[in-house]
Amino acid sequence: MAKILEKRPLTPVTKLYKVDAPLIAKAAKPGQFVIVRIREGGERIPLTIADYDRNAGTLTIVVQEVGTTTMQFGELEVGEEILDLVGPLGMPLEIPVEGHIVGVGGGFGAAALLCLMRELRARGDTTTIINGAREKDLLILNEELTEICDNLELCTDDGSAGFHGFVTERLAQMIDGDAPGCPDMVVAIGPMPMMRAVAETTAAAKIPTLVSLDPLMIDGTGMCGGCRVTVNNEVKFACVDGPFFDAHLVDFEEAVRRNKMYVKQEHEAKDRSHCLKLAVGQD
Amino acid sequence: MPVKRVEKTPMPERDAVLRSHDFEEVNEGYGIAHAKFEAERCLRCQDPICIDGCPVRVPIPDFVHKIAAGDMRGAAEVLRSSNPLPAVCGRVCPQEVQCEEQCSIGIRFKPVAIGYLERFVADWEMQQAPVEITNKLDRAEKVAIIGSGPAGLVCAGELARLGYPVTIFEALHAPGGVLRYGIPEFRLPKDVLDWEIDQLRKLGVEIRCNVIIGKTIAMDELMGEMGFSAVFIGTGAGLPTFMGIPGENLNGVYSANEFLTRVNLMRANDFPNADTPVMVGKRVAVIGAGNTAMDTVRTALRVGAEQGLVVYRRSDKEMTARVEEHQHAIEEGVEFHWLTNPIEVLGDEDGWVTGLKCIRMQLGEPDASGRARPIPIKGSEFVMPVDNVVLSIGNRPNPLLLQTTKGLESNKWGCLVVRDQSSETSRDHVFAGGDAVTGAATVILAAGAGKDAASEIHADLRA
Known part of the structure; x- marks a missing residue:
C-alpha cells in the first residue's frame, strides 16, 4: 500500500x-x-x-x-x-554519450524526462527538452521542465504554443544546425508513432537514439514474457532488458501490433465500468 | 493376519465433462471411511522405507496408523510437525515416484495412497480446527527469505518453529510463488493455499509482498542496515523459455507462465469482472508435455477453448507430466500430438496466429537426458490450424537477483551454485534451494530443499 x-x-x-x-x-x-x-x-x-x-x-x-x-x-x-x-x-537509463543530449517528450511522456534530464545536466551535459502535444492545453509540466534543463522547446500540432508542428520537425531543424544545435544523443519517450518518427528522423544523421518502450506487462520481473520486443532481430523482455532500447534497431511494427492485442477486451472492460457507474448513478 | 486389498481406494473425481468447464477442484478428496479403509492397507513395515522417498521426510507410517485408528487430530499433528504445506503436497506431489514408489505393498499390488491420505488429513485439519501452535520467536538472529514459493514457505516455517523471526520478501502482490501463479485452481484451490500460508503467519512468519530483493532492496542492505543474519534464496525458475522459431511474437502466442499467470494470479477467467483478459480462440496448441503443459491445456479448455491440443516432439513414454495429470487431460478431451515438433507459428496479415507448422519426428538413440532423441522425418511438414500457441517447454531461474548482487556464483544455466550437497552459496550466510538451484523441478523437491536449508541456517547461526 x-x-x-x-x-x-x-x-x-x-x-x-x-x-x-x-x-x-x-x-x-x-x-x-x-x-x-x-x-x-x-x-x-x-x-x-x-x-x-x-x-x-x-x-x-x-x-x-x-x-x-x-x-x-x-x-x-x-x-x-x-x-x-x-x-x-527495468534497467536504469545509461547515456554513454556526453555533450548535447536532447530529450523528446510526447504527450504525457514528457513527465518521464524530469529526473532523467536533471541527472544529465548535473553530470555536465547540455540538455534540451522538446515537449510536444496536440495543443497548448495538453503540454504538461512546462514550469518543472524549464528548471531542470538548459533549453525547453515547445511544439504543438496546431501552433497554439511554441513551434507549429511535430516534435520531429523541430528535431530535424536542430539536426540541421538550428539553435540550440545538433544533438549528440536523443532520448524519446511518448506514444509509439512519435518514438518511431523520432527514430526515423535521427537515423539518417546517425545520431544515437534511445526510446522507452511500454509493451503490455504483468509481473514486470521477466516472468511472463508478455512484454517481448524484437530489437536487432533478437527477442528482448522490455521489463528486464529495457525499457530503453536503441531506436534504430527496434521492430516498431511488431511492437505496435503487440500493444493492440487486447483492444477488443479493453473496450469491453471500459464499457462495463461505464455501465456500472451508470447503475450506481455516478455518471 | 487379514488379507490386504490389492487396489488403492480410488480418489473420488468430478465428472470430466462438467469439470472441464469450471475451475472447481477435480479431485474431491477422501471421506473418513475412505481414509480409514485405505490407511488399513499399510503393511506396517519394520523399516518404513516410504519415508526415504519423501523429500521432507514426513514420518508417513505414524500419520497413516493414526488415521487407521481414527485419531485424525494426532495424524494432523504428525503431519504439521514435519511438513508446513501438507494440504499443498497432498495435492500436487508426484507420490508415484516418491513415497508410494517405495511402499512395500506396491511391490506386488498397488501402493498405499499416501498422497490422498496426506490430503485427507490436511483437509480434515482445515475443516475442523488447526493444530495448536506453541512456538516462540525467541531467538535474536533474524532470517530473510527471498521468494514465497514452496522452498521459501517451508524454509520460513521450519525456521519459525526453531524460534527465528523470519521475513519473506515476495515480488508479486500475493504470496505463494508458483503455487499462486502457476498451479491452477482446479488442482490447488487458492483458499487451500491461503489457509496454509495463514498457518505460517500464525507461526510468526512475516510476509512482505511487492518487494523485489535486488531491485527494491539490495542484498547488501538486507544483511547490513536491515540486520538480517542469514538469507535464504528461493526465487525459483520463473524465466520462460521460447523456442526461437519464426512467428513466436505473433499475437496469440503465450508462454505458459503468462497464460497461467493471467488466469491464476490475475483471474482472467473472471474477465471483465477482473480487469485482466486472456486471449483464447477455438483451438489452442500447447507445446511441451510436462505438468505445466497439462495445467495450461486444461486451463485453456476452462477459459473457453473448444479444443486443447498438446504438441510434443517425443512420445508419451518420454513425457514428464504425472500419470494422473495426463489421464485427467485425456478424460477432458485433450488431443495429444506425439512425435510432432513445431517449426513455425503462422499468422494472418494482421499478425494473429492462424496455425502451427510442424514436422513429424521419430525416436533415435538416448540423448544426454537418457531419453530417446527425437529426429525429424524429412518432408513430413504439415500445418495444424490453431488460434493460440502456448509454449510450455521449461523455465530457467530469473537472473534479476544475480544481476544486482555481488559474490553469488551461478552456472551457465543461471542456476545458483551451492557447495556439495548443501544449500550454502558462495556468499557467507546466504543459502539457496529449490528451482533457483536445480532449475525447474517439482514443488516437493523445492519444499525439501527449503527444509534442509532451514537446518543448515540453524547450524550456521548456532556455530
Missing part, C-alpha cells in the same frame, strides 16, 4: 501523483518504472517513474487515462492508498 500525498491535474486526462514510497524512492534511478494495481481483481500496469525524492521518500508518477485501470487510478484522491506498488523495475 502506498499513500497518495499529492494529486494535480495536468490536463483533463492526465494527472500527477506524489506517493509515499520510501523504499522505491531510495532505490530508483532515471528511466525505471513501477507496477501498480489499484483494486482487488485489478490489472497490473507499468508506469514510468517521473521523479523521486529520496529524502522525502516520495515518488512522482504521471498517469494518462486511456483504459479501465488508468481511469480508476484517476479517481484516487489524496489520502487514499494505491493497493499495490512495486519497483523500481
